[in-house]
Amino acid sequence: MGVAVQVDGLVRKFGDFIAVNEVSFEVREGEIFGFLGPNGSGKSTTIRCLCGLLLPSAGTVAVHGLDVRRHAEEIRAQIGYMPQFFSLYSDLSARQNIEFYAAMYGVPRAGLQQRMGEVCERLELGPIMERPAGNLSTGWRQRLALATSILHRPPLVFLDEPTSGVDPITRRMFWEVIDDLAQDGTTVFVTTHVMDEAEHCTRLAMMHYGRLIAQGSPDEMRSRHAKNMVEVRTGKLWDTLAVLQASDAVVEAVVFGDAIHAECHAALTNPAQTVREVLRSARISVESVAAIQPTMEDVFVSLARRYGHPEHVAAGGDG
Amino acid sequence: MLRFIQVIKKEFIHLRRDPMALRLVIVAPIIQLIMFGYAATHDVRNVPVAVFDGDRSAESRQLIEEIEHSYYFHLIQTADDPRDIERRLQSGEAMIGVQIPRDFQRKIMRGTPAQIGLYVDGTDSNTSGVATAYMLGILRQGAASMQIRQARTEGRLRMAPPSVSVEPRVWYNIDLSSINFMVPGVFGLILLVLTVMLGGLSIVRERETGTLEQLLVTPLKIWELLLGKLVPFALVATLDASVIFLLALGWFHVVFRGSLTLLVAMALVFLVNNLGFGLLISTLSRTQQQAQLTAFLFIMPSVLLSGFFFPIANMPVPMQYVTYLIPLRYFLEIVRGIFLKGAGIGVLWPQMLALTAFAIAHFAAGIAAFRKRL
Numbered sequence: 001m002g003v004a005v006q007v008d009g010l011v012r013k014f015g016d017f018i019a020v021n022e023v024s025f026e027v028r029e030g031e032i033f034g035f036l037g038p039n040g041s042g043k044s045t046t047i048r049c050l051c052g053l054l055l056p057s058a059g060t061v062a063v064h065g066l067d068v069r070r071h072a073e074e075i076r077a078q079i080g081y082m083p084q085f086f087s088l089y090s091d092l093s094a095r096q097n098i099e100f101y102a103a104m105y106g107v108p109r110a111g112l113q114q115r116m117g118e119v120c121e122r123l124e125l126g127p128i129m130e131r132p133a134g135n136l137s138t139g140w141r142q143r144l145a146l147a148t149s150i151l152h153r154p155p156l157v158f159l160d161e162p163t164s165g166v167d168p169i170t171r172r173m174f175w176e177v178i179d180d181l182a183q184d185g186t187t188v189f190v191t192t193h194v195m196d197e198a199e200h201c202t203r204l205a206m207m208h209y210g211r212l213i214a215q216g217s218p219d220e221m222r223s224r225h226a227k228n229m230v231e232v233r234t235g236k237l238w239d240t241l242a243v244l245q246a247s248d249a250v251v252e253a254v255v256f257g258d259a260i261h262a263e264c265h266a267a268l269t270n271p272a273q274t275v276r277e278v279l280r281s282a283r284i285s286v287e288s289v290a291a292i293q294p295t296m297e298d299v300f301v302s303l304a305r306r307y308g309h310p311e312h313v314a315a316g317g318d319g
Numbered sequence: 320m321l322r323f324i325q326v327i328k329k330e331f332i333h334l335r336r337d338p339m340a341l342r343l344v345i346v347a348p349i350i351q352l353i354m355f356g357y358a359a360t361h362d363v364r365n366v367p368v369a370v371f372d373g374d375r376s377a378e379s380r381q382l383i384e385e386i387e388h389s390y391y392f393h394l395i396q397t398a399d400d401p402r403d404i405e406r407r408l409q410s411g412e413a414m415i416g417v418q419i420p421r422d423f424q425r426k427i428m429r430g431t432p433a434q435i436g437l438y439v440d441g442t443d444s445n446t447s448g449v450a451t452a453y454m455l456g457i458l459r460q461g462a463a464s465m466q467i468r469q470a471r472t473e474g475r476l477r478m479a480p481p482s483v484s485v486e487p488r489v490w491y492n493i494d495l496s497s498i499n500f501m502v503p504g505v506f507g508l509i510l511l512v513l514t515v516m517l518g519g520l521s522i523v524r525e526r527e528t529g530t531l532e533q534l535l536v537t538p539l540k541i542w543e544l545l546l547g548k549l550v551p552f553a554l555v556a557t558l559d560a561s562v563i564f565l566l567a568l569g570w571f572h573v574v575f576r577g578s579l580t581l582l583v584a585m586a587l588v589f590l591v592n593n594l595g596f597g598l599l600i601s602t603l604s605r606t607q608q609q610a611q612l613t614a615f616l617f618i619m620p621s622v623l624l625s626g627f628f629f630p631i632a633n634m635p636v637p638m639q640y641v642t643y644l645i646p647l648r649y650f651l652e653i654v655r656g657i658f659l660k661g662a663g664i665g666v667l668w669p670q671m672l673a674l675t676a677f678a679i680a681h682f683a684a685g686i687a688a689f690r691k692r693l
Contacts, residue, residue, distance in 0.1 A: 053532065053535060081536040083529070085532075087532045088530065088533060
């Protein structure tokens with residue numbers, strides 16, 4: 001499979017502030033590439049560099065082999081972009097917005113109605129087509145924005161937090177559409193800070209304070225980071241948390257619903273047994289301790305803890 | 320279809336959906352034209368005059384009648400007391416007070432100089448200056464003819480006293496009506512306000528609402544975006560200019576002596592200048608409010624220094640140099656020249672050249688800033 005996006009040593013500064021710092025990764029054609037990280041970690045700035053909306057301060061970005069500095073115009077014809085904030089015309093109706101952008105991308109008029117029908121049916125936009133986009137609720141707006149960004153069948157789509165502020169049903173619909181796009185060979189570059197969405201992705205990259213700190217498939221991320229994860233249930237949630245956090249055997253313990261997820265040191269061969277012993281010596285009666293497959297949230301928490309604040313980032317990313 | 324035509328279509332949808340913009344574009348110019356056409360007049364008409372007749376003679380009454388019959392003055396009730404004049408001037412009931420002394424008739428009869436008191440409210444220096452000159456003319460002429468008549472009846476005078484006869488001939492604006500001066504000016508003013516304001520909002524509105532972000536990732540080219548953004552405003556301004564032109568001729572009966580083609584051509588050059596300047600403002604502003612304030616700060620001195628209200632020749636010399644930097648100045652000279660004097664390229668070429676140079680410079684600066692900021 002070819003490379004859709006190649007990023008080498010990308011730096012983007014705003015004055016003295018370094019929003020994106022020496023980031024390198026590649027996105028392969030036809031994959032769903034998940035770009036993770038908390039708010040303000042440089043995800044949107046990176047996307048805007050990839051779309052040609054911002055010029056890189058240093059480093060190179062190539063989309064389908066074309067350098068963004070020199071071939072911005074050709075690149076624009078090949079991508080779809082759904083910005084983080086609603087950017088359609090609020091006084092135009094949903095239909096007028098879609099038709100306007102179809103025209104901007106030069107979608108031939110002949111097939112337009114059919115293509116609009118397909119996309120609108122898929123995103124169930126029927127009821128709001130004639131309403132001004134500004135009057136729509138967030139969920140509808142996001143659906144409309146997604147429809148607008150994929151209508152011209154771009155081979156590469158950038159979706160910047162498409163599911164933020166969206167209800168769970170619409171969220172599911174979005175991921176079905178994203179899966180369909182990938183099935184049809186479209187490369188999807190999607191950012192999110194909802195970790196369970198990351199499970200849908202072919203590959204992931206995680207941003208932290210402008211640095212790329214990890215990348216790989218969801219399974220690779222789990223096995224590399226936050227392995228030796230155990231789920232602990234006791235009668236005393238907060239006491240247990242305090243004991244585990246104080247223990248040398250545990251790297252990180254966090255409350256996860258009504259249980260505690262504890263990441264144990266990678267060197268331990270039987271982390272569940274170790275945790276039982278720690279709790280027994282603290283006289284906390286245990287309901288259950290089980291080794292679990294870490295969730296992406298565990299991975300994220302683990303990585304975020306490891307990299308902490310920007311001063312420590314210099315230790316560098318892996319993967 | 321061509322992309323820029325789609326952008327034009329979109330801009331017209333915005334215009335149609337925005338009642339504020341509609342008002343700015345259609346209603347405001349007409350109201351401005353009527354307001355300036357009627358209210359902003361320099362003509363001296365019906366100046367209120369209070370007279371105290373201390374003589375109450377046939378001669379004094381004749382003099383008062385002359386004032387009353389004049390086209391320029393309106394006689395309010397004559398005063399019973401000389402102090403009445405001051406009161407009326409103070410309250411603004413009268414702008415000019417005339418006091419005819421008790422011995423007026425006697426002095427006329429004797430042929431000795433008669434004195435008449437003239438009191439002027441100088442608050443509005445322009446009008447009162449003109450009115451005073453008119454009043455002096457009426458009083459002097461009236462008194463002089465009375466004295467000549469008296470001298471004739473007494474046989475003291477056999478020949479008319481030698482005098483210089485001056486016959487004024489007014490060219491270009493025969494009625495000396497300020498509507499003929501103001502309305503072509505309003506034509507320029509409205510074109511300026513409308514296009515700088517609209518041009519000023521063109522880009523910054525999309526930047527502020529975030530829609531520019533989505534638009535700029537499409538293959539839309541810069542010239543297509545510019546054309547799509549500015550052509551609608553040019554069309555709207557052309558429509559407005561046509562309406563103003565027709566109203567000027569049909570309603571205000573302003574004379575139009577020159578070439579319509581030349582007027583249209585220069586209006587287009589002026590339009591390019593304004594849209595270019597508006598684009599520059601729009602590109603450099605962060606918010607719509609900022610853009611509008613900037614446009615306003617540019618328009619105000621433009622109007623004041625362009626000769627729209629006050630003749631440039633009356634300004635202090637350093638300010639007169641500043642007026643050379645104001646494109647509206649050239650456009651007003653061109654428009655008034657074409658309207659009233661029927662002037663052509665032969666006479667107006669320096670102004671045309673200057674306006675064209677400004678248009679090219681402003682538009683180029685607008686585009687340069689636009690390219691840089693995107």
